Amino acid sequence: MDTPGIGSVYKHNTDVAYGYINKADAVIFLLSVDPPISELEKEFLSQISENVNKIFFVLNKIDYVSEIELEEIIRFNENIIKEITKNDNITIYPISARLALEGKIFKNDEAIEKSRAKKLEDDLQNFLISEKEKILFENYVKSISRVISMCQTFIESSIKLKQIPLEHLEANIRKQ
Numbered sequence: 001m002d003t004p005g006i007g008s009v010y011k012h013n014t015d016v017a018y019g020y021i022n023k024a025d026a027v028i029f030l031l032s033v034d035p036p037i038s039e040l041e042k043e044f045l046s047q048i049s050e051n052v053n054k055i056f057f058v059l060n061k062i063d064y065v066s067e068i069e070l071e072e073i074i075r076f077n078e079n080i081i082k083e084i085t086k087n088d089n090i091t092i093y094p095i096s097a098r099l100a101l102e103g104k105i106f107k108n109d110e111a112i113e114k115s116r117a118k119k120l121e122d123d124l125q126n127f128l129i130s131e132k133e134k135i136l137f138e139n140y141v142k143s144i145s146r147v148i149s150m151c152q153t154f155i156e157s158s159i160k161l162k163q164i165p166l167e168h169l170e171a172n173i174r175k176q
Contacts, residue, residue: 005030007040014040021047025135026054026127031092033061033073037080049085053135054127056093057081058120063096070094093120 003020004013027048031037037045048055059077062070074092081090095117103111112118127135 006044007038017044018047021051024048024052025132025139026056027052028056028058028124031057031059031077033059033065033070036073037077042080042084045081045084049087053138054131055085055090056120056124056127057090059092059094060097062094062116063099063114091123093117093123095120 001020001024003017004010006014006017008014029045029048031041057077059074065073074094078090078092081092082088093116096115097117099111099115100117102108103113103115
């Protein structure tokens with residue numbers, strides 16, 4: 001599902017993006033070389049990292065900056081992402097979507113190579129072929145754990161309620 005993203009002038013666009021967090025098996029988190037990650041994106045990423053097991057970090061518009069600038073931007077984003085997700089094992093895919101599209105449309109292998117999108121494409125395909133089942137299973141386990149936790153809370157509340165003396169409950173009812 002391609003959501004409209006966050007930080008739009010229309011609040012409902014942001015609401016749609018947040019609404020899909022719990023439904024996602026994986027997320028492609030799109031960053032740009034300009035500007036760096038915003039506070040809104042940091043908050044969104046925090047929510048995603050708590051609920052989604054697989055995140056593909058894509059840094060777009062690499063054709064706008066020099067190789068030296070790109071390395072600095074990647075390191076900057078890596079540090080922020082690691083801090084937010086509390087995960088040191090992340091991969092950022094630097095790409096030029098414009099060059100990749102031009103390469104596909106005009107069958108230009110040089111543009112495709114220069115876009116650096118092949119690694120992302122390969123890893124996405126690998127995820128869909130071999131990792132998706134594992135992620136689905138992990139998501140099912142999370143859902144079942146949430147249901148069990150809710151049931152446990154309900155049962156514990158019921159037990160506590162049954163342990164309260166009848167006179168005390170009747171007194172509380174009269175107070176209201």
